[in-house]
Amino acid sequence: MKATSKLYRTEERYAYLFIAAPFLGFLIFALVPLVYAIYGSFTDWNGLGQMNFIGLENFKNVFQDEYFYKAMYNTLFMMLGIPIGIVLALLLAMGLNRGIPGTSTFRVIYYIPVISSIAAISILWQWAYNGDYGLVNQFLALIGIEGPNWLQNTSTVKPALIIMAVWKGLGYTMLLYLAALQSVPKSYYEAAKLDGANALQAFWHITLPMVKPVTFFIIVTNIIGGAQIFTEINVMTPTGGPEYSSASVVFYIWQKAFGNFQLGYASAMALVLGLFIFIITLIQFKINEKNSFDMD
Amino acid sequence: MKMEVAIADKKSIKAEPVSEKKRNRITNIFVFAFLSIGAIFMVAPLLWMVSTSVKTKEDVFALPPVWIPTDISFSKYAEIWSMGPLLSGISNSLIVAVTVTVIGTITSSLAAFAFSKLKFRGRNNLFILLFASVMIPYPALMIPQFMMFSSIGWVDSLLPLIVPGLFGNLFMIFFLRQYLSSVPNSIIEAAKIDGCSYFQIFYKIIFPLIKPAVAAQLILWFMGIWNDYLGPILYLNSPEKQTLQLVIANFNASYAIQSDYPLIMAASVVALLPMLIVFMVFQKQIIESIAISGVKG
Structure with missing residues (x-):
């Protein structure tokens, strides 16, 4: 003993x-x-x-600061890329899950932007968004659309950043979905087919519920990451964009703290942001819990 | 009569899979086309970057765009080294990433070993406490951290980027702890009876077992540090102290005014290439590791 x-x-x-x-x-x-x-x-x-x-x-x-509200609005607006990315990634993953030739090559190609440095990617896209000679507008010109000066325009700078964010994150989300889809037993689909379910019903009643945990993981991590967007803004629109229309909360905190040395004020904003992230995550967990309960 | 029905039945059973197979093949062709178009959109900007970097000035501003320049010139790849502190940027990034990942991996895997295989009071509570700190967003910590490092004179040095990482990485601990849960405890009990010390158990038994998982996590961490931007921009001011990502961002800021896009793109390609090579070499392990973390996470 x-x-x-x-x-x-x-x-x-x-x-x-x-x-x-x-x-x-x-x-x-x-x-x-x-x-x-x-x-x-x-x-x-x-x-x-x-x-x-x-x-x-x-x-x-903080709560009377119009710039804080603006930065908060911009940050939330740019999170619109999250659902777009999720839908696209799920579609791509379902395509890749069919076992067609070239699956591993596709996986690698879609993943390259994920591992690429965000600074280099931002520099590249800033050039691609150039109003006169950028890749995006030259592509649009091919189909007869005259593209705007993306990053200098209050109405296009946020969509431009969203498109880039979706492009960069797509491979990661797709990979998570693919892994989830591969773990769904084939027998589920066979049983559904015997019961006379069509493809859409199988998707709705088997695929979606089976990938729900991953979807939850993706939403939570994307919101936490999206709330802290900074590098793209700093590199592509160093002043926070036209009329401050691309400045994110972290960008504003950074300016206040290290540009104006309002450290107390910046700390207060950072805590508000932290609390915001915490509450959103908590709500997500609650929704997730409730839905799992409903399913039983 | 009965025979005929039976045969007809057989036929219809046989006929159905054939038509379904055909339908499947047509769907696959569409899916393949859809994935290929997507893949083009994924690589086009990157190819554009490479293409711009070898263009002459006339080709850069040519309308319609030139994908394969008439004059392919690699002169910008020679020029970038003298146009900014690119070389010191690479070495600074390497110093930070190598030091942190090598030492941080040791501390992380030791902690993961303790949390999953050793018995001690408060094991679960301490783990939850540690992991809860992941919830604190970096912006909430960066200001006090900056003042802390500033008060001991570490600003404008690589130390604020290195030192915190040496204490380990919570995601790595979490992942390795998960991975170790599939290792039977009896191996460790047997080693204890054989008189192995805890350090010996770690590096003779545990570490070899978790090596593949450690490698994948180390690579991901290395990439994260290599690509980090917010940390370096807070702490590093002098050009020769900056990491690669800051150096190329400054390239962008200084040379865009002169419209020297080939130069900027060449520097960006150089910043991107090392991680691209690492990814190509270890893509199987990296992709597997990501997939597992998502399914289990």
Whole structure:
């Protein structure tokens, strides 16, 4: 008895040793900064002078700041790419799941934009969106459409960014769907066919429910990622676009914090964004739970 | 009479799969066409980038567009090295990515081993606590982190990009812990009886077992660091300190005014190529690893 407890204690000591690094990392680079961000958001923190406590002033200002609302609207608008990407990716994955020749080649091709550096991709698309000589407008000219100056136009800059985001993320979503589709037993479809179900019914009653967990995963990760969009904006529209129409929340936070040194104010915005992401994720989990319950 | 019906029945049973096969083939042709058109849209911008990088100025602004330039010139690929700190950018990116992934992988896999195979008090709660921090978005942490590194004089050095990563990667821990759950505990018990220390169990038994999963995760992490932009833009100011992604973004900012698109595209191709090669070499492992993480995640 004593021997086992001694062995157990040795094991425990080693276990704590092995998890020490990530745990310290968590404390130093996540917990302490988070607490400090919360503290800082209640002050007039500017990185130089004293941090004076100003109560809820920053948060009040956030919700009266038209630029914050604009950035929030832009960020949400650009999330329209998420459903577009999901539908396209599911269609592509269903096509790839038929076992046609060239499947692995297609998989690789669609995945190349995913692994490509977002900075290089943004530079490339900025050039592709060039009003006079860009690839996009030259392509549109072939079918007789005169394309706009995409990134300089308030009504086209966000769609332009959405198209690029869908293009870049499509391969990742498609791959997740393909993996999910491949795990659906073929017998389900055979049974449905024997029962006289057509292709659309099979899709509705078998495919969609079977890929639901992956869809949930994709939606949650895409919203978390989409809420933090920054690099594309910074590279393609360094000033936040015409009339600030492509500035995202993180872009605005970055400008306020590292351009104007309004660190307290920027921290308050970052916390609002964090809370927003948290609530959206929570709602997603609740919806997911409820639907799974309905299915039983 | 009965025979005939039976034969007719047989025929109809036989006939149906044939027509279905045919229908399937026609559908496959359409699907193939659909996938091919999609594939063209996926690669066209990238080919355009490569094509622009070897064009002369006249061809860049030619209407209608020229896909294969009349004069193919690789001079921009020679020029880029002296037009900006591209070489130091590559070496800075390599320093960050290699240091973080090599050391961070060791710390991550040790932690994954402990969380899945060792018994200790608070195991599950500590894991949940650690993993909950994934929920905190980076923008909420970046300001205090910046001030922290600034107060110890690390701004404009690679250290703020390297040091946090050395403590491990939570996604890697999560993934490896999942992977290790399929390894039977009896192997570890047997090794303990044979008198192996916990370090020996790790590097003699556990690490060889999880090597494929570790490799895939390491590559993905490496790519993530190589392609990172927000971290470097916060911390690095001096041109010679910048990582590759910042260097090419500055190429873009400085040379677009002169419309030197071949130069910008050549630099972008150089920034893109290393990860493209890594992906081509390890595509099977990478794709498998992504697929698993989605299905299990």
